[in-house]
Amino acid sequence: MKNTLFPVFLKTDSAHFLIVGGGNVGLEKTETLLRQNPDIKIRIVATYFHANLTEIGKKHSNITFLERPFEEQDLIGVDYVIIATDKPEVNLAIRELAKSKGIKVNAADQPALCDFYLGSIVNKGSLKIAISTNGKSPVLARRLREYFTEVIPDNIEESIEVLNTFRSQHKGDFQEKLSDLNKATASFQKNNEPKKYKRLAFTLASSFLMFFIGYGCSTLVTFSDIQNGLSLIPNEFYYMLLIGFVAQLIDGAVGLGYGVTCATSMMILGVKLPAISGSIHTAEMFSSAISGFSHYKFGNVNKRLLFWLASFGVVGAVLGAFFLVYLGNEYENFAYLVLSSYTFVIGVRLLVIAFKKIQMKKKIKFLGVLGFTGGFMDAFGGGGWGPIVTSTLLAKGRKSKYVVGTVSLAEFFITLAASIVFFTSLGVSHWYIVLGLILGGVIASPIAAKLAGRLPQKAALLFVSFLVIVFSVRVFLKII
Missing domain, CATH: 1.20.890 (cAMP-dependent Protein Kinase, Chain A)
Incomplete structure (x- = not known):
């Protein structure tokens, strides 16, 4: 397929945008437009407005809110329409009306209805770079934007001003001017x-x-x-290799589920309970370190939230690890029963998340309790930090960007604390389990990266919840 897009840069000082829909997508589109021109004229029509969108409206008199369903008269005096509702039939009807009046349309997540796309934009002074994937992968466009924002120096504006002065003061003809400018900028390539x-x-x-x-x-x-x-390598190593591979595939597609997938699988194989959690946390410590550092580098970490989650989470993880070491050795069957019940509850929670709509932002009380609970159950059950902490924060309406980034970095401290307890208590007798999980995850990582974002979030969560529930029930029946 040919890429027939022709990139242009609009002067938005006199443009009038209409946004239909006031939810998360409408909020995102509004913020995108305002980042390029805080004074851009926007009219938003919706039956519901996100709380953050309302706050933005209080600060910008150039934004008009109409709290009602879309009407044809809303298109009067409009230059561009952005459709941000979650109803395909409504989107199509608005698009047809706008097209009949010669108005260009952008429909969120529906490339077939779009006349133009709102690409990811790199802003560095007078330099502006727009990135588009032809509507196929907004995530990749965002990553490229983050990359170019980092590699392009902040003082690029100085170079632009110098080149502009040189260009305006040059007395030669067009060819001479072009030749001298090429020489002046040749250092960019040589670098x-x-x-x-x-x-x-x-x-x-x-x-x-x-x-x-x-x-x-x-x-x-x-x-x-x-x-x-x-x-001489135990057969269990190859089982762990397979479990690590599958768990990483699931985690790559969904963004959570690594711990509970490993834990339920290893319980079926009869692995000792302390070895289950110790191995998972040791293997997960490496990936969480890399992931957490990447999120911190890209500014996806809320430092206040990180402090509360990590500090109380470490305490919970240490206690959960000690509790499992003692309980796993003395009351093995009872511990298996507790863990299978716990993973079953996690599976049900994932099932609820799959069908739950994102709520408006609410105040989160007892962050320390949330961190402690997540850390304790993660260390005791071999997984669950993500399903417990991430799902709770998302359910409170927090932005997924900061939730995932902060929780990922906090997870490193939780897994490190739990791993230290398990190593000092158990030694390294289960090295083949750890090595199998790490190697399996490494092999699956490239494939998991390609799966990320391609599998619908709802379908992926349903798959993981089904897998965890079935495995948990099998372990429960095996015990009784």
Whole structure:
């Protein structure tokens, strides 16, 4: 398919936008327009307005609110229409009316109805870059925006001003001016050459090092030695490899479920309870560190929320780990019963989340209690930090960007604290479980990254909840 889009930059000083829909999508579209021009003229028609949208309206007299259903007269004097309702039949009807009047339309998440897209935009002074994926992947466009925002220097405006002055004062003809400007900006391209050289040098050096180590090992370890070594690996390692692979696929598609998927699967295989939680937290500690750092780097972390969740979560995780070590050794059947009941409840909670609509933003009370509960049950049950903490914050109307970022970074501290307790109490006797989970997750990571965002959130949550509930019931029946 050819990409026939032609990018243009609109002067919005005299443009009049109509937004139909006042929910989360309407809020996002309004914020997008205001970021480019705080004085842009916007009319919003909806039967419901998001609380944040109402707050924005109080600060901008150029925004008009009409709390009622859309009417044809709303199109009078409008240059562009943005449809942000969740009713496809309404969207189509508005689009047809607007088209009949020669008005350009953008319909959220319905590329077929769009005459134009609101791409991700990089703003650096006078420099503005618009990114579009032809309506196919807004997530990728947002990631590219974050990348370019980071790599383009903040002082680019100074370079632009210097080049503008040079251009305006140049006395030559067009060809001479173009030639001199090309020479002046040639350094931008040359700056990349050292990076390319360093990358090539690193690749060659790494390749030689791997060859050198491989050749050296081949003179010390024979093929038969490798075969004998593989025969000593417990069969459980390969089961853990598969469990880690599947759990990472699910987590990549849904954004949660790694812990409970591993825990319920390992309970069916009869793995000792402390080893279950200890292995999961050790394997998850690496991924949560990378994920949490990435979110912090991109500004997705609420520091106040992080403090309350992490500090109380660590206390809960330590107590939950000690409790499991004692309970798992002394009362194994009872512990299995408690854990299977817990994972069953988590599965039901995921089922509820799948059908629950996002609520308006509400004040969250007892953040410390939430962090403590999530940390305790995560350490005791081998998973559940995401289903408990993330789902609660989202249900309170918090933005998913800051919820996922903050919870991911806090999870690193929770998994670290739990892992320290398990290692000091149990040692490293379950190394093959940890290694299997890590390797399985590493193999699945590229595939999981491609699945992210492609599977509908509702369908993915239903799948995970069904899997967890079935596994939990199987463990429960096995015990009784």
